[in-house]
Amino acid sequence: xxxxxxxxxxxxxxxxxxxxxxxxxxxxIFALLLILVYRYYSLQITQHDDFLTQSDRxxxxxxxxxxxxxxxxxxxxxxxxxxxxxxxxxxxxxxxEDLEALVSILRERFALSEREVENFWERSARRRPxxxxxxxLGLDDTQLAMVAVDLHSLPGVVxxxxxxxxxxxxxxxSHVLGYVGRISTADLEALDAERYxxxxxxxxxxxxxxxxxxxxxxxxxxxxxxxxxxxxLRVLEKEPSQAGRDLQLYLDLDLQRVATEALGDQRGxxxxxxxxxxxxxxxxxxxxxxxxxxxxxxxxxxxxQLRGSLDTPLLNRAVQGQYPPGSTVKPLLxxxxxxxxxxxxxxxxxxxGWYRLPGDTRRYRDWTLRVRGGGHAExxxxxxxxxxxxxxxxxxxxxxxxxxxxxxxxxPYGLGLPTGIDTTAEQPGILPNTEWKRSQLKxxxxxxxxxxxxxxxxxxxxxxxxxxxxxxxxxxKGTSFVPSLVHRVGDLTVGGVPRxxxxxxxxxxxxxxxxxxxxVHSPQGTAAFISDNITYQMAGKTGTSxxxxxxxxxxxxxxxxxxxxxxxxxFIAFAPVDKPRIxxxxxxxxxxxxxxxxxxxxxxxxxxxxxTEDA
Amino acid sequence: xPEYSRSLADSHxxxxxxxxxxxxxxxxLVLLLPVIMxxxxxxxxxxxxxxxxxxxxxxxxxxxxxxxxxxxxxxxxRVDTLQRWAPILYLGALLLLLLVPFFxxxxxxxxxxxxxxxxxxxxxxxxxxxxxxxVAAWVVRGGLPPRPSVTxxxxxxIVAPAATIAFQPDLGTAILVAASGVFVVFMAGISxxxxxxxxxxxxxxxxPAWLFLLRDYQKQRILTLFDPEADKLGAGWNIIQSKxxxxxxxxxxxxxxxxxxxxxxxxxxxxxxxxxxxLAEEWGFRGVLCLLALYGAAxxxxxxxxxxxxxxxxxxLASAITLxxxxxxxxxxxxxxxxxxxxxxxLPFVSFGGTSIVTLMFGFGILMAISTEKRxxxx
Numbered sequence: 001x002x003x004x005x006x007x008x009x010x011x012x013x014x015x016x017x018x019x020x021x022x023x024x025x026x027x028x029i030f031a032l033l034l035i036l037v038y039r040y041y042s043l044q045i046t047q048h049d050d051f052l053t054q055s056d057r058x059x060x061x062x063x064x065x066x067x068x069x070x071x072x073x074x075x076x077x078x079x080x081x082x083x084x085x086x087x088x089x090x091x092x093x094x095x096x097e098d099l100e101a102l103v104s105i106l107r108e109r110f111a112l113s114e115r116e117v118e119n120f121w122e123r124s125a126r127r128r129p130x131x132x133x134x135x136x137l138g139l140d141d142t143q144l145a146m147v148a149v150d151l152h153s154l155p156g157v158v159x160x161x162x163x164x165x166x167x168x169x170x171x172x173x174s175h176v177l178g179y180v181g182r183i184s185t186a187d188l189e190a191l192d193a194e195r196y197x198x199x200x201x202x203x204x205x206x207x208x209x210x211x212x213x214x215x216x217x218x219x220x221x222x223x224x225x226x227x228x229x230x231x232x233l234r235v236l237e238k239e240p241s242q243a244g245r246d247l248q249l250y251l252d253l254d255l256q257r258v259a260t261e262a263l264g265d266q267r268g269x270x271x272x273x274x275x276x277x278x279x280x281x282x283x284x285x286x287x288x289x290x291x292x293x294x295x296x297x298x299x300x301x302x303x304x305q306l307r308g309s310l311d312t313p314l315l316n317r318a319v320q321g322q323y324p325p326g327s328t329v330k331p332l333l334x335x336x337x338x339x340x341x342x343x344x345x346x347x348x349x350x351x352x353g354w355y356r357l358p359g360d361t362r363r364y365r366d367w368t369l370r371v372r373g374g375g376h377a378e379x380x381x382x383x384x385x386x387x388x389x390x391x392x393x394x395x396x397x398x399x400x401x402x403x404x405x406x407x408x409x410x411x412p413y414g415l416g417l418p419t420g421i422d423t424t425a426e427q428p429g430i431l432p433n434t435e436w437k438r439s440q441l442k443x444x445x446x447x448x449x450x451x452x453x454x455x456x457x458x459x460x461x462x463x464x465x466x467x468x469x470x471x472x473x474x475x476x477k478g479t480s481f482v483p484s485l486v487h488r489v490g491d492l493t494v495g496g497v498p499r500x501x502x503x504x505x506x507x508x509x510x511x512x513x514x515x516x517x518x519x520v521h522s523p524q525g526t527a528a529f530i531s532d533n534i535t536y537q538m539a540g541k542t543g544t545s546x547x548x549x550x551x552x553x554x555x556x557x558x559x560x561x562x563x564x565x566x567x568x569x570x571f572i573a574f575a576p577v578d579k580p581r582i583x584x585x586x587x588x589x590x591x592x593x594x595x596x597x598x599x600x601x602x603x604x605x606x607x608x609x610x611x612t613e614d615a
Numbered sequence: 616x617p618e619y620s621r622s623l624a625d626s627h628x629x630x631x632x633x634x635x636x637x638x639x640x641x642x643x644l645v646l647l648l649p650v651i652m653x654x655x656x657x658x659x660x661x662x663x664x665x666x667x668x669x670x671x672x673x674x675x676x677x678x679x680x681x682x683x684x685x686x687x688x689x690x691x692x693r694v695d696t697l698q699r700w701a702p703i704l705y706l707g708a709l710l711l712l713l714l715v716p717f718f719x720x721x722x723x724x725x726x727x728x729x730x731x732x733x734x735x736x737x738x739x740x741x742x743x744x745x746x747x748x749x750v751a752a753w754v755v756r757g758g759l760p761p762r763p764s765v766t767x768x769x770x771x772x773i774v775a776p777a778a779t780i781a782f783q784p785d786l787g788t789a790i791l792v793a794a795s796g797v798f799v800v801f802m803a804g805i806s807x808x809x810x811x812x813x814x815x816x817x818x819x820x821x822x823p824a825w826l827f828l829l830r831d832y833q834k835q836r837i838l839t840l841f842d843p844e845a846d847k848l849g850a851g852w853n854i855i856q857s858k859x860x861x862x863x864x865x866x867x868x869x870x871x872x873x874x875x876x877x878x879x880x881x882x883x884x885x886x887x888x889x890x891x892x893x894l895a896e897e898w899g900f901r902g903v904l905c906l907l908a909l910y911g912a913a914x915x916x917x918x919x920x921x922x923x924x925x926x927x928x929x930x931x932l933a934s935a936i937t938l939x940x941x942x943x944x945x946x947x948x949x950x951x952x953x954x955x956x957x958x959x960x961x962l963p964f965v966s967f968g969g970t971s972i973v974t975l976m977f978g979f980g981i982l983m984a985i986s987t988e989k990r991x992x993x994x
Contacts, residue, residue: 014759014927017804018934022922025801025938029914032945037907039952043862044900051862055896058859059875227879228856 060236061226064198067217068163070244072177072207074253075279075487081177081208084166087139087159089147090132093124096156103135105154109147110136132158138296165201165208165295169253171288172260175316176251176280176485178206178424179291181298195219204294206316207247207485209424214489217244245490250279258607259284262600267589268568269317271468272604275580277496278472278481280421282604283465285317310564319419319426322461323587326543327389327526327594328572329410329456331512332470334382336409337397338508345511348379355395357447364451366391367544386515389526389542391455398454403445406453407433412502413470421465421483422494429466432459457546467572468585474516475539475574475583477509478502516541517577527571527598536609537577540601542594543570569596575605582608641690643920643986649912650964650979654679656906657890657965663872664885664893664967671886671967678969682976689980694988697981698752698928704741705749705772711738712779719783727783739780739788740974746776746792747935748981750799755927760804769800770813784830787946787958794942798935802921837956853889854953856881861895861952868899886967888959891951906965910944920986929985936978943975 072081124133180201203209220241259270259282272282337343355364385393416431434445452458473480484495516539519525526542545568569591574583588596665671719726754761773796781789843851860876874896877885917937924930947962949955961971
């Protein structure tokens with residue numbers, strides 16, 4: 001065998017083969033190494049800036065610090081709407097040793113419902129283990145105290161505080177303040193998304209909505225570093241938020257309470273204005289509701305109940321309720337007629353207890369028909385007509401004036417137009433004329449309707465606020481201000497905007513005011529019964545507005561008419577007469593007559609002039 | 616192989632010089648030095664990747680010490696002993712691999728481990744060592760270059776365990792195991808024509824492999840490579856985050872322990888397969904180059920050992936081990952950098968994990984044995 005030689009030769013050859021392959025491998029490795037180095041070079045040097053930005057974007061998150069909403073305080077600085085810390089008890093899954101046991105403890109502690117516990121489990125399935133999953137929401141201090149005492153013995157339980165709008169006086173002020181609620185998709189379209197990042201609530205109704213822009217404030221921002229799971233690690237940079245502006249109202253909490261109590265269970269509204277500024281001293285609409293219900297989201301059942309109620313508690317009657325003004329419109333008609341020289345204070349009308357248009361058989365009843373049968377007096381002048389609320393006098397006046405001129409006369413007192421008060425959903429009422437009826441009802445105006453308009457019936461509608469505004473014009477003898485809830489926003493005064501004045505002779509004002517004083521202070525006055533022990537001079541005017549029209553010659557019988565068809569009672573007043581400090585309008589829905597309204601006004605004026613030291 | 620033929624080539628050196636301690640321990644210091652430096656560097660990176668956890672670092676240090684024990688032990692074994700025992704080792708490893716589907720325990724949907732009660736091990740790791748030993752033993756038997764029939768059998772020796780491992784499924788290990796066998800065949804000197812035809816067969820195999828062999832998640836990984844943005848938070852997440860980590864490191868890096876991608880948990884598997892991204896983020900491009908230089912030194916020494924080995928078996932084996940080591944580095948760094956699909960290949964001596972270190976050190980022990988063999992023979 002040639003083994004040794006073969007082997008020797010083979011070894012040499014094998015070595016050559018191995019060497020050539022080694023060189024090939026070396027070349028291969030070098031090529032791959034070059035590709036690798038080029039790849040890292042391209043990532044780390046060429047695209048470095050892009051990746052650096054991306055890694056920063058990965059870890060740095062901009063968080064919004066929502067602003068603190070401005071407070072609302074009354075004229076004496078008492079807080080009516082504030083931001084209260086409410087507490088949310090949550091569970092961090094990764095920190096609790098026995099989640100089931102912990103949940104059953106908390107369930108017992110907070111008396112949680114089956115549904116709430118179910119919600120918790122649903123939520124906890126979606127959250128990351130280090131995130132807090134809320135289990136009990138909206139807790140106050142005392143409820144929190146129950147869990148906080150032994151918090152240390154319950155690992156995994158965390159308590160977060162958040163500021164939530166709170167209305168400490170609940171029902172008393174809901175119609176004035178309105179409320180905030182969760183931002184809806186519809187809200188989002190109207191709001192500036194940047195300013196509302198991180199904010200859950202926005203004003204929905206009333207002052208809260210009207211002053212939303214000022215109350216809200218500006219959000220701040222902080223740059224925070226987070227890890228891949230979103231856990232916050234540290235704050236890198238912070239720009240604090242700017243709190244919203246505070247609102248100071250003209251409203252007096254005490255007076256508001258008095259008005260609320262005076263109204264009692266009576267459906268209706270009370271508006272009290274400061275005649276020197278137009279500021280709203282009190283504004284009550286009954287029934288009311290608890291605005292706090294809306295803040296965290298009202299339950300479907302509660303909301304359905306509020307919406308479905310015949311008593312319409314969500315309606316702010318003071319600005320949204322529209323009623324025939326009834327006889328409260330008479331002083332305004334008198335003033336308008338004096339201004340246009342259609343009458344003088346001495347003009348008299350014969351009153352047989354009814355009125356008939358010339359050439360017509362229809363009789364228009366005077367309200368005295370049932371009581372006295374014979375009318376007010378042989379002859380009635382303006383003062384007596386107002387004091388005793390003589391219908392015949394104003395039937396005659398209305399007939400002589402005509403509806404279009406009447407509308408022109410009443411317009412400067414604010415009828416048929418929104419007052420412009422700083423709240424939402426104000427209604428304009430109706431000041432009818434022939435043009436209005438043609439465009440709205442596509443009908444011609446009938447002369448009989450002019451007669452009804454003379455005593456504030458028919459198509460004419462006014463809100464209680466419009467009534468108060470008109471009373472303010474009389475109280476100030478021509479000057480008046482746009483009614484305003486808010487006095488100051490921060491340091492800036494926004495109330496007290498003057499309305500166009502009405503220039504008229506002093507005697508003309510005096511004639512009407514004298515009649516209104518007689519309403520309260522004269523024995524024949526329609527509200528004479530409220531003047532017991534009165535220590536100041538008050539001017540007023542009663543009104544009754546029909547809910548159901550009564551057939552000609554029929555006599556309105558209170559007892560035979562169901563409660564909701566009874567007449568509304570109205571009353572406007574101001575006092576003291578020589579230097580008025582308060583104007584009041586009251587409506588008592590289905591109160592039967594003005595006697596349901598006038599004592600309420602007396603009570604409110606008493607409170608303001610006598611019981612309140614504020615002068 | 617006859618004894619005297621081996622002694623001839625090396626008979627001119629080593630007579631007069633007294634043996635150094637390293638020589639007495641069969642250690643090749645030139646190879647050992649870069650390995651130790653890589654390990655030291657790796658510990659620093661691991662300390663950062665584990666959020667300054669000494670426990671992890673200590674465990675890795677323990678892995679290194681065990682690895683050195685293995686290396687030291689293997690270095691003492693004569694190369695012809697390895698050659699003799701290679702077939703048995705291979706068959707034993709193959710048997711264990713075949714047992715895995717029946718007795719194996721698994722994690723994350725893959726069955727890779729065998730348990731003896733007190734110890735769990737991966738037969739595929741044993742195969743990483745057994746494969747080059749066995750294939751080399753087979754191909755050098757009939758002299759080089761191997762005849763086509765020998766090559767064909769060699770390919771079967773390679774494919775059998777590689778396919779078994781791929782089915783576990785563990786694509787990364789399968790690739791490494793197959794590569795170590797293929798390198799032996801390559802080094803043995805099969806002709807260019809054979810290489811070409813093998814390459815064509817492999818390319819032709821891609822389509823059926825895609826259809827029948829690859830699992831959905833494996834296909835997903837390959838597709839993700841081409842468009843990581845397609846599934847940003849899912850399959851693409853790892854690769855987007857690792858590229859971001861590497862790229863944001865720049866030339867000089869964010870500083871040791873300062874990497875935001877790794878410390879804020881954006882980077883997945885930051886202690887194991889993706890650890891190069893931590894190094895690239897914190898130490899920058901220059902850190903990557905340093906590491907590559909150290910690897911280069913080890914690889915160069917490995918190839919030098921192959922070049923100067925006394926027997927064909929030693930040469931072929933040393934190259935195969937060194938080239939497989941290169942595959943580890945290139946595959947790992949490429950997949951983290953987004954130019955290869957994500958397969959489970961650790962970065963040698965840097966990624967945390969005892970198994971890969973012990974396997975690697977076993978291989979380096981063989982290199983030591985080959986490197987020091989000439990001196991033993993020359994005695």
